[in-house]
Amino acid sequence: MPERFVPVINYNTCRVCKRCVNECSYQALDFKDGKVVPAGGCVACGRCISVCPASSMEIRTVPSQFPPHGNWTERIRRGIYAQAGSGGVLLSSCGTDGDHPVIFDDLLLDAAQVTNPSIDPLREPVETVTLLGGRPGKVDVSENGVMRLEGGEKPIVVMDMPLMIGHISLGSVSYNTQKSFFMAAKELNIIAGSGEGGLHPDFYQYADHICTEIASGRFGINPEYLKKAAAVEIKIGQGAKPGHGGHLPGEKVTPLISQTRMIPLGTDALSPYPHHDIYSIEDLAQLISVTKEAVEYNKPVGVKIAAVHNVAAIASGVVRAGADFITIDGFKGGTGSSMRVIRDHAGLPIEVAVAVVDKRLTDEGLRNRVTVCAGGGVRCSADMIKVLALGADVAMVSTAPMVALGCRVCQQCHRGLCSWGIATQREDLMQRLDPEVGAQRVVRLFSAWNEELKEVMGAMGIDSVESLVGNRDRLRYQGPNPKIAEIMGVKHIGEGWG
Ligand code: SF4
Ligand code: SF4
Numbered sequence: 001m002p003e004r005f006v007p008v009i010n011y012n013t014c015r016v017c018k019r020c021v022n023e024c025s026y027q028a029l030d031f032k033d034g035k036v037v038p039a040g041g042c043v044a045c046g047r048c049i050s051v052c053p054a055s056s057m058e059i060r061t062v063p064s065q066f067p068p069h070g071n072w073t074e075r076i077r078r079g080i081y082a083q084a085g086s087g088g089v090l091l092s093s094c095g096t097d098g099d100h101p102v103i104f105d106d107l108l109l110d111a112a113q114v115t116n117p118s119i120d121p122l123r124e125p126v127e128t129v130t131l132l133g134g135r136p137g138k139v140d141v142s143e144n145g146v147m148r149l150e151g152g153e154k155p156i157v158v159m160d161m162p163l164m165i166g167h168i169s170l171g172s173v174s175y176n177t178q179k180s181f182f183m184a185a186k187e188l189n190i191i192a193g194s195g196e197g198g199l200h201p202d203f204y205q206y207a208d209h210i211c212t213e214i215a216s217g218r219f220g221i222n223p224e225y226l227k228k229a230a231a232v233e234i235k236i237g238q239g240a241k242p243g244h245g246g247h248l249p250g251e252k253v254t255p256l257i258s259q260t261r262m263i264p265l266g267t268d269a270l271s272p273y274p275h276h277d278i279y280s281i282e283d284l285a286q287l288i289s290v291t292k293e294a295v296e297y298n299k300p301v302g303v304k305i306a307a308v309h310n311v312a313a314i315a316s317g318v319v320r321a322g323a324d325f326i327t328i329d330g331f332k333g334g335t336g337s338s339m340r341v342i343r344d345h346a347g348l349p350i351e352v353a354v355a356v357v358d359k360r361l362t363d364e365g366l367r368n369r370v371t372v373c374a375g376g377g378v379r380c381s382a383d384m385i386k387v388l389a390l391g392a393d394v395a396m397v398s399t400a401p402m403v404a405l406g407c408r409v410c411q412q413c414h415r416g417l418c419s420w421g422i423a424t425q426r427e428d429l430m431q432r433l434d435p436e437v438g439a440q441r442v443v444r445l446f447s448a449w450n451e452e453l454k455e456v457m458g459a460m461g462i463d464s465v466e467s468l469v470g471n472r473d474r475l476r477y478q479g480p481n482p483k484i485a486e487i488m489g490v491k492h493i494g495e496g497w498g
Contacts, residue, residue: 169195330376358391
């Protein structure tokens with residue numbers, strides 16, 4: 001099969017230090033006859049470029065070697081050749097790289113003028129504090145004047161910004177990667193997900209900033225794990241692979257992962273597709289209830305579902321089942337390993353999913369009972385702002401903080417050879433990521449996004465993030481398919497307020 005990427009070495013400037021050869025975990029570089037030469041298999045991870053002291057390295061995308069065809073694209077043909085050779089399913093990682101429309105890019109934000117003046121966040125407060133957890137219902141006042149909150153008081157997590165780091169398990173990523181995320185979450189006063197791989201005891205110190213996860217494999221779950229968290233999430237589905245369970249290849253199950261997940265060394269960690277004790281909303285209600293009991297009713301318990309075609313009705317059932325928060329994970333969400341056919345072809349874009357969930361919960365009088373978290377395709381502060389305006393309280397992001405650590409989105413996480421030390425369990429590779437440095441990079445990224453959020457809210461004349469949530473009237477659609485706008489409840493450009 002023709003190579004897709006080829007390293008090109010400038011021999012005029014190369015100092016023959018061989019750092020690139022040593023750092024390439026894919027063995028795509030060799031040293032022969034006194035010079036560095038390409039050895040095949042380059043994945044464009046960019047590590048060699050970053051370590052070359054003489055800037056002598058360049059990675060070129062090889063022009064297509066296939067005769068052009070609009071229907072039988074190179075991607076389709078490469079897939080056929082690979083499967084004809086292996087007889088297996090095609091695995092990949094990261095979010096889908098297919099050429100799908102990005103609805104976020106078709107949405108324009110509003111700004112304030114004259115009659116609704118804007119706010120300067122440097123001079124006036126613009127509030128981004130966000131609450132994660134269930135909300136009590138209305139206030140009941142008895143005949144003798146005693147006030148009581150319907151549903152009682154609920155545990156709430158207070159975050160400084162409407163952002164959380166999504167669930168990225170230890171195993172899919174390295175110890176140092178998770179440590180970077182947990183340290184960043186603590187400094188930012190937000191939440192980071194543990195993923196379904198249990199929680200290493202070293203990370204118990206970050207418990208107040210961790211959301212632990214109960215997935216179908218029940219890896220690493222015990223009462224202590226559940227309590228070492230600010231919140232607990234029951235994972236039903238993941239945006240990158242709706243309907244599928246987790247898949248951690250045996251090569252990644254090192255002694256550390258085996259201990260944390262409580263599984264035998266070197267075995268594939270395959271979580272079942274469904275939870276085998278959940279076949280109805282009533283079953284889900286039972287698991288939510290026992291989880292709340294296990295954490296002594298002092299932590300919010302939520303449910304994560306993949307954005308699928310019936311997402312609004314499912315979300316309604318989840319809230320009725322007693323979830324304190326619901327996480328909707330969109331079609332473009334990331335993964336450490338997934339079948340490509342599922343990753344690229346199943347699910348619903350988060351923009352549409354969050355809008356229909358927000359509307360359905362509002363119509364049914366349920367919206368004020370829960371926190372809605374939404375992710376799976378949020379790439380930048382503009383996407384975060386738009387997903388909030390579409391109806392989410394919290395934007396969940398995973399790939400962006402990984403990119404902040406150095407990830408080049410090369411889609412090779414499932415191979416466990418990540419040259420940046422992020423998605424790997426190889427000790428020598430893992431050491432390439434300094435968690436202190438990684439955490440600071442994530443802190444700076446999220447702080448910058450939060451500043452941009454304040455600036456945009458100020459421009460809109462909005463002084464609190466709560467007033468932005470679900471405020472679809474401050475969005476306009478300029479894309480090619482007005483039906484999408486209609487479903488999302490967003491007006492077309494040119495339509496005014498009211
Ligand atoms: S380090 Fe990465 S980009 Fe460089 S040759 Fe190896 S695989 Fe290619
Ligand atoms: S984490 Fe590593 S292997 Fe995965 S996409 Fe990023 S650079 Fe590639």
